[in-house]
Amino acid sequence: MEGIGRYSAAVYRLGQSIFNSKLKDLDISSGQYDFFLVIAKNEGINQKELGEWLYVEKSTTAKAVRQLETKGYICKKQVKKDKRYSSLYLTEKGREAASVVESVFNEMLDVYSKDIPENVIEDNISVLKKVINNLQEEKSRYTMSDRLTEDC
Amino acid sequence: MEGIGRYSAAVYRLGQSIFNSKLKDLDISSGQYDFFLVIAKNEGINQKELGEWLYVEKSTTAKAVRQLETKGYICKKQVKKDKRYSSLYLTEKGREAASVVESVFNEMLDVYSKDIPENVIEDNISVLKKVINNLQEEKSRYTMSDRLTEDC
DNA sequence: AAATATTAGTTGACAATGAAACTAATATTT
DNA sequence: AAATATTAGTTTCATTGTCAACTAATATTT
Incomplete structure (x- = not known):
């Protein structure tokens, strides 16, 4: 038998590469778009849940979130009941970008599953x-x- | 419908992570083991073929090959008929390591496909x-x- | 044969990611 | 209530990988 690992790796890397090409104009790159989309569809989500959903380490999540925040696409609100958490929301700029990113994402779904x-x-x-x-x-x-x- | 990309990414990254844990003692890490194994099973292969087999860019191949060479696991021989190519072979040290890496690889296959x-x-x-x-x-x-x- | 293309491999800059050690907040144990 | 452990998030460092520009060698065109 021979490796699912190798093929998954290829799908992952090729996907990232194409995403970057498609999003070249936007300043959201392959490392951020899926975080962004998950936040867009689940406003109020916290970083723990976000990372679990995408199967990444919390440090990766922290960095992606900070980038999106720095670029003004999302904002964080500390949760009052438990200050360890913060909830993530789209900004106005984020809401505008969301539809573009979503449509690129949908294009990609078609690419993956063509034929x-x-x-x-x-x-x-x-x-x-x-x-x-x-x-x-x-x-x-x-x-x-x-x-x-x-x-x- | 929802993304094959996300799941492939997770398989890829989790796999890398576990490989690194399993190979901690050896000085071959997740970025090199598959290059190493392909060379081990196809001695004489060149970098172009190696990169195609693993679906990576040629620069990635170049770096992985250099690391394996620096660590003394493989050696390169320039092809006389066409000096642009070089063929890749295992060293003695490489031959010894190969069986270890192979067995870790086989363990991983079982992990992937369990049940x-x-x-x-x-x-x-x-x-x-x-x-x-x-x-x-x-x-x-x-x-x-x-x-x-x-x-x- | 000279000029131009293409090809294999290299290099440097940069993005994405995980690991580990850390902080601050909350929960649990004693 | 004080001591201890756990948890969410951050920071630092090392590794993996791409892209783009490069070199040297070979192939193609003119």
Whole structure:
């Protein structure tokens, strides 16, 4: 058998590259657009949830969020009940940009799935989700290894 | 519909992360192991072929190859008939490391595909290949755009 | 044969990302 | 209530990767 890893990697990198080409005019690049879109569709979301949704580390989320904030697309509001959290919202500028980014995103969906039946894509996604679960389990096994090796 | 891109990205990054944990002792890291393995299984291969196989840019290949060379795992031999090419071979040290890296790679294959039937994985890979083709076509459309916009 | 294209590989600048150590806030234990 | 642990987010550093401009070698055109 031969690696799902290699092909996923290719899909990821090619996708990033094309996104950057398509978004060249806008000042939102491949490292930010998905954070941006998730915030746009889930205003009020916090960074923890955002990172979990995109399967990235919290440091990555922090950086993407800061960039989007610096560029004026989003703003952060500290949550009063628990000041550790902050909720993320679009600014006016963000709301204007959202439709452009969304349409590029939709273009990309068509590129990915060109000549592939929708149900095949869906099956594919559910397999990838299962693979991700497997990987997350394995990763947490490593991350937790301090504790585990102490106890067992 | 919702994005194959996001899931492929997650598979890619989680995979890299776990590889790094597993290879912590060895001084071959996630950015090099697949180049190393492809060379190990195809001694004499050149950088162009290597990069095509892994779907990466030639500059990425160049850097990974140099790292592996610096660390003493592989060596380059310029091709006499066409001096632009060089063929890549394992050193003694490389040959020793290969079996270790291979076994980690095989462990990873099991992680990816845990509780997923082999034929499902295979179907999945063939869909991903199709997606990659789609992306490559789109990417070349952008890369070629200088010429295209001039002519048309 | 000289001029021009293309090709394999290199290099430098830069973006994206994870790991680890950190801070501040809240929860849990004692 | 004080001590301890956990949690959300930040910061710093190292690694991975692309892009674009470059060199040297070969192929193609004129």
